[in-house]
Amino acid sequence: MEFENSLAFAEAMDANDELAHFRSRFIIPEKDGEEQIYFLGNSLGLQPRSTQKYIQHILDDWGRYGVEGFFTGKTPWYHYHDQLAYTLSLIVGALPHEVVVMNQLSVNLHLMMVSFYQPEGRRNKIICEAKAFPSDQYMFETYLRHLGLNPDEIIIEIAAREAEYTIRTEDILHAIEVHKNELALVMFGGVNYYTGQVLDLKTITAAAHQSGAKAGFDLAHAAGNIPLLLHDWGVDFACWCGYKYLNSGPGAVGGVYIHERFHHDISLQRLGGWWGYDKEARFKMEKGFKPVLSAEGWQLSTPSMILFACHKAALEIFEEAGLEKLFMKGQQLSNYLLYLLNEINSRSKNKSIDILTPQTEAGKGCQVSMLMLKDGRKIFDELGKQGVFADWREPNVIRVAPVPLYNRFKEVWKFAEVMRNCLKFKV
Ligand SMILES: Cc1ncc(COP(=O)(O)O)c(C=O)c1O
Known part of the structure; x- marks a missing residue:
């Protein structure tokens, strides 16, 4: 699939996503009335609305x-x-x-x-x-x-x-x-x-x-x-x-x-x-x-x-939701994230992110792990301030997992945008 680095592209992906409505089956964490970007399904998945019932x-x-x-x-x-x-x-x-x-x-x-x-x-x-x-x-x-x-x-x-x-x-x-x-x-x-x-x-x-x-x-x-x-x-x-x-x-x-x-x-x-x-x-x-x-x-x-x-x-x-569709969307989400991260690297004078996760379909699922070569902790803290739930592992690794049941392509785009801005250059 040909990806594009734009909000409009990410929103179009969401509009064509036949699993998109499953997001409403989960309670998305909010801050000041705004839904946060929860990329920690690899740590603790979100609560289905039906659990309480x-x-x-x-x-x-x-x-x-x-x-x-x-x-x-x-x-x-x-x-x-x-x-x-x-x-x-x-x-x-x-x-x-x-x-x-x-x-x-x-x-x-x-x-x-x-x-x-x-x-x-x-x-x-x-x-x-x-x-x-x-x-x-x-x-x-x-x-x-x-x-x-x-x-x-x-x-x-x-x-x-x-x-x-x-x-x-x-x-x-x-x-x-x-x-x-x-x-x-x-x-x-x-x-x-x-x-x-x-x-x-x-x-x-x-x-x-x-x-x-x-x-x-x-x-x-x-x-x-x-x-x-x-x-x-x-x-x-x-x-x-x-x-x-x-x-x-x-x-x-x-x-x-x-x-x-x-x-x-x-x-x-x-x-x-x-x-x-x-x-x-x-x-x-x-x-x-x-x-x-x-x-x-x-x-x-x-x-x-x-x-x-x-x-x-x-x-x-x-x-x-159906497993085949879920696994396919999981691949698309992590592929889109990898595309955006690789673009950040290619536009940067000095490489700022080493991607630890294999970039093939057989080699990965939803999770993408990044070794930050520059300002890792600062970027991680900024992600938190901007409403992104990610995971920090010493020495300099940020792990995220956009999951197919409740994450959106738009959130992946926004995540990369925060990173780009933190790295102080525009792609
Ligand atoms: C790969 C792996 N193995 C084992 C565990 C431990 O699981 P538990 O605390 O449910 O025993 C975890 C927990 O995150 C894990 O990620």
Whole structure:
């Protein structure tokens, strides 16, 4: 698509956007009566207007029926989960019974380690990204210590090459090949939280499997942001959170995908709880753990219906909008932003922005990360004053994510305009 740097062009894009009306389904933060530019859907997605109503339904049923609400009312709580898993299965490219909605991301990563990290003699290494999101690093470190292993001897981190910002797939594949006889697990973030880089999950999974290792992914920044085909790619497990692109609120319930080939394997290690017990026999309260023979067999505790209600409100909007259209608009928004940033650079005597995010469709989703070479903090503060919600990461990185459900092309244009003005020259 041919882009133009003008407000009129951006407004024309919005006028032709068939998803534009979904913006009105969200509460947009305002200051002095003016809507702000919210580019932090990669951190905490905005609140759907329907969330309150769905929570109220739970409160009403709780008030009216007490514990009977599990089996009575408009949406009996006992089966509430099924409505969430179906939409999520479309979002992550899984079969509905391969998805379970439970706990939160860091907890779920620990639970998946129990089942999918099975060190055996020499085969005990884990390949992951250097500078992974801290929770993933702490999860590996503490889980390995819990097993009596030394993380420094187990973890092999893959970093970007010197003077590069993103990890090359060939470097991941090379490490898998080198360590193929001692590898137990390959685990990466599907979209890197810092650079916004999308990894080639299909190729990494195939290489991990060829070496005899399991492949799992942290999809915090991928679920609802990029197309995923976890089942077809044969991914063993994946975990994500509900509060970023999935708009399900602060501390939202998380999601887990487990490939169906593991569902009937009772011998697979796992931590159990009564909510993961065979649904038909759960209330017999018998001794001896018999898991549900689906991803639901990894549940432990009674889920929070309030959190489920928030998730349902948000997921319904995804289904209504259609994933293909959403992902296409997400690409267009980030492409437009990249076009405007590249233009700022090309008109500037000295380059002022290094773009960390890969600039190809396969290499990115909505997020664009910029290393500011000039006046980074000043520009970030000015963006805040002008009503732009962006994210600052040391040493000099601004991350933004214009998301397709509630952001506009006009906002992308305005963001670049503020940057241009801050850099004190006109494009
Ligand atoms: C990539 C990634 N992994 C893990 C986490 C931790 O998630 P939680 O706090 O829901 O456990 C986050 C949180 O932002 C994240 O971005």
